[in-house]
Amino acid sequence: MNSPMKTIEQTTDEILDLAATHFKVPRAGLGPEDDFYKKLGIDSLQALELLTRIENHFGVELPDYEVQGVSDFRTLASRIQARL
Amino acid sequence: MDQYKGKSLSWRVADGVIELALNRAPANEIGRAMLEDLERFASSLSALESKASALIVYSEQKAGFSAGADLREVYTQAQKMEMSSAVQGVREFLERIHAVLNRIDDSPLTTIAAVHGVCFGGGFELALTCDLIVADKMARFCFPELRLGLIPGFGGIPRLKRDVGNAVVRDLLLTGRSINATKALSVGLASQVAAEGEALRLARATAAQVTKFDRHTAAAAKRFIKPIPSSELRNEIDIFCELFTRPAVMEGLRKFVEDTGAHPYLP
Numbered sequence: 001m002n003s004p005m006k007t008i009e010q011t012t013d014e015i016l017d018l019a020a021t022h023f024k025v026p027r028a029g030l031g032p033e034d035d036f037y038k039k040l041g042i043d044s045l046q047a048l049e050l051l052t053r054i055e056n057h058f059g060v061e062l063p064d065y066e067v068q069g070v071s072d073f074r075t076l077a078s079r080i081q082a083r084l
Numbered sequence: 085m086d087q088y089k090g091k092s093l094s095w096r097v098a099d100g101v102i103e104l105a106l107n108r109a110p111a112n113e114i115g116r117a118m119l120e121d122l123e124r125f126a127s128s129l130s131a132l133e134s135k136a137s138a139l140i141v142y143s144e145q146k147a148g149f150s151a152g153a154d155l156r157e158v159y160t161q162a163q164k165m166e167m168s169s170a171v172q173g174v175r176e177f178l179e180r181i182h183a184v185l186n187r188i189d190d191s192p193l194t195t196i197a198a199v200h201g202v203c204f205g206g207g208f209e210l211a212l213t214c215d216l217i218v219a220d221k222m223a224r225f226c227f228p229e230l231r232l233g234l235i236p237g238f239g240g241i242p243r244l245k246r247d248v249g250n251a252v253v254r255d256l257l258l259t260g261r262s263i264n265a266t267k268a269l270s271v272g273l274a275s276q277v278a279a280e281g282e283a284l285r286l287a288r289a290t291a292a293q294v295t296k297f298d299r300h301t302a303a304a305a306k307r308f309i310k311p312i313p314s315s316e317l318r319n320e321i322d323i324f325c326e327l328f329t330r331p332a333v334m335e336g337l338r339k340f341v342e343d344t345g346a347h348p349y350l351p
Contacts, residue, residue, distance in 0.1 A: 049222060052223075061264070065259065065260070
């Protein structure tokens, strides 16, 4: 039996959880529309760490060119959603 | 010398294993300082090899194994010169780094790269000289050179072709994307994936295993199965130097160096 598809909201929540855990920030302080570079104070190397966490968690590959121009969690989630 | 501590790396030999630790902040960028230390290592290698069965290459920098060539240094130096002199300088650097990487590639020892974090460009090319790559779960591998209008210049294409299928080489080279350790394992680039922070431990366990075998036999097996793609390596230098003369390259380097945003390592 197939697992039910995640909704975009579930995917976004899980990404926010991953980001909060990886960068050791309060989960309550992160929202779907936040610019993760500014909110987390991260650079591209750290963004790649988050990308790796996301790929490992969801079991997908997300080419880094797919996150070009993406800076908010919800849009990032939509990129993941397209590969689930 | 059995032990050495330089500005950008250190090495030691213990229990039949040479450990080469890269340690130049922030991400083991390979510029002149690292090259000089690597040359020192390469010239010491014959003496070290007589006391060992395995070589582990790893990084002590948190960011990763190596982010590749020191692009800031390349840009700063090239900017000061006429293009013909800049290209001559690039060619000299490439020939020197090729000599080092070829020497590691050709070592009779079983060589293991313990990779965590970023393993990009020249760093990836260093890892590819090793017989085995043990990848931390958080490692990422990438050839970003096309983003700068270049190709890998430290021997990456011939060595990647040696190790994985051509479709994978085309994917990495032509898209400039990075792949994670799970993908690296699935395509045969990595031989093992380690839990986070465990790559060096697994590399040491693997090295301990290979020290059990007769060194002469292991070296003979390696010569048989691991050709050095010498002609292609020389061609790569020529192609790189020709591409370097294109204005797009200096512009790409300028953008990378002057980028104050968060994104220089993303496409």
